[in-house]
Amino acid sequence: MLDATSGPMIFSVSSGKGGVGKTSLTVNLAFALSQKGLRVLVVDGDMGLANVDVLLRLTVRKTIRDVLERGEDPLNAVVYVEPNFGVLPASSGVPEMVDLGPEEHVLLGNILKSIVRHFDYVLLDTAAGIGDSVIWFNTFATHNLVIVTSDPTSMTDAYALIKILSKDYGRKRFYLILNSVVSEREGLKTFDSMARVADRFLKIQPQYLGFVPKDKAVLKAVQEQVPFIKDAPWSKAAIAVGGLADRILKLKGE
Numbered sequence: 031m032l033d034a035t036s037g038p039m040i041f042s043v044s045s046g047k048g049g050v051g052k053t054s055l056t057v058n059l060a061f062a063l064s065q066k067g068l069r070v071l072v073v074d075g076d077m078g079l080a081n082v083d084v085l086l087r088l089t090v091r092k093t094i095r096d097v098l099e100r101g102e103d104p105l106n107a108v109v110y111v112e113p114n115f116g117v118l119p120a121s122s123g124v125p126e127m128v129d130l131g132p133e134e135h136v137l138l139g140n141i142l143k144s145i146v147r148h149f150d151y152v153l154l155d156t157a158a159g160i161g162d163s164v165i166w167f168n169t170f171a172t173h174n175l176v177i178v179t180s181d182p183t184s185m186t187d188a189y190a191l192i193k194i195l196s197k198d199y200g201r202k203r204f205y206l207i208l209n210s211v212v213s214e215r216e217g218l219k220t221f222d223s224m225a226r227v228a229d230r231f232l233k234i235q236p237q238y239l240g241f242v243p244k245d246k247a248v249l250k251a252v253q254e255q256v257p258f259i260k261d262a263p264w265s266k267a268a269i270a271v272g273g274l275a276d277r278i279l280k281l282k283g284e
């Protein structure tokens with residue numbers, strides 16, 4: 031793990047359950063942070079089924095796999111969406127990249143350490159589930175974001191992820207983002223029930239980072255392969271992501 035007080039802030043974005051909006055929120059949060067003039071890197075941590083490049087319609091020439099297997103310079107693999115917003119893409123349809131072994135994780139750690147210093151904020155968009163690579167990215171991060179919807183299966187899977195990370199890996203600070211909720215009230219209700227269970231059974235107090243409403247602008251932007259905060263800056267989802275980015279900036283030093 032990197033020191034949270036010196037290098038860049040490194041956020042893992044995980045959820046346990048798939049399809050709850052990790053990648054969509056990651057690219058939009060990154061875009062929002064880059065609009066504030068910060069240097070942002072998104073690492074596609076879904077290394078067997080990459081999606082970040084798809085959501086941003088990027089032309090990918092080199093991926094994390096080329097860096098790991100062929101020793102390519104990782105900085106040459108970074109694709110720039112904006113001058114201060116880079117993406118380190120992953121490969122797609124490569125089963126052996128889904129869960130790397132311990133030695134490959136050490137190598138990946140060294141590779142990431144060599145490039146994150148060029149950025150102020152790094153977002154690690156992980157795969158769904160609780161596989162080794164998901165856990166690894168979460169332990170590499172300085173801050174753990176967990177995306178949850180009010181769907182009970184999402185809450186259960188997010189709790190399972192938090193449980194493993196806290197009990198087996200000593201992670202204690204989790205920042206929850208409630209996605210696809212109909213109102214802030216629903217988001218807060220979902221957060222409260224998760225926080226109560228985490229406090230009671232894991233003795234940890236997750237923090238509420240904010241909510242993103244269910245919004246057609248998100249679906250449209252996914253279809254058009256552009257960030258919704260660019261495509262529909264006045265949509266409810268875009269305004270909510272702007273608020274999340276402001277809160278992330280305030281975490282500096284925490």
Ligand SMILES: Nc1ncnc2c1ncn2[C@@H]1O[C@H](COP(=O)(O)OP(=O)(O)OP(=O)(O)O)[C@@H](O)[C@H]1O
Nearest residue numbers: 048049050051052053054158210243244245248249
């Ligand atoms: N706030 C929202 N409002 C409406 N639709 C949303 C919202 N957030 C996500 N979605 C939709 O949910 C779908 C899945 O989103 P996304 O691919 O970002 O999820 P994911 O968690 O990264 O999935 P995976 O686990 O497969 O990586 C997308 O089609 C997206 O449009």
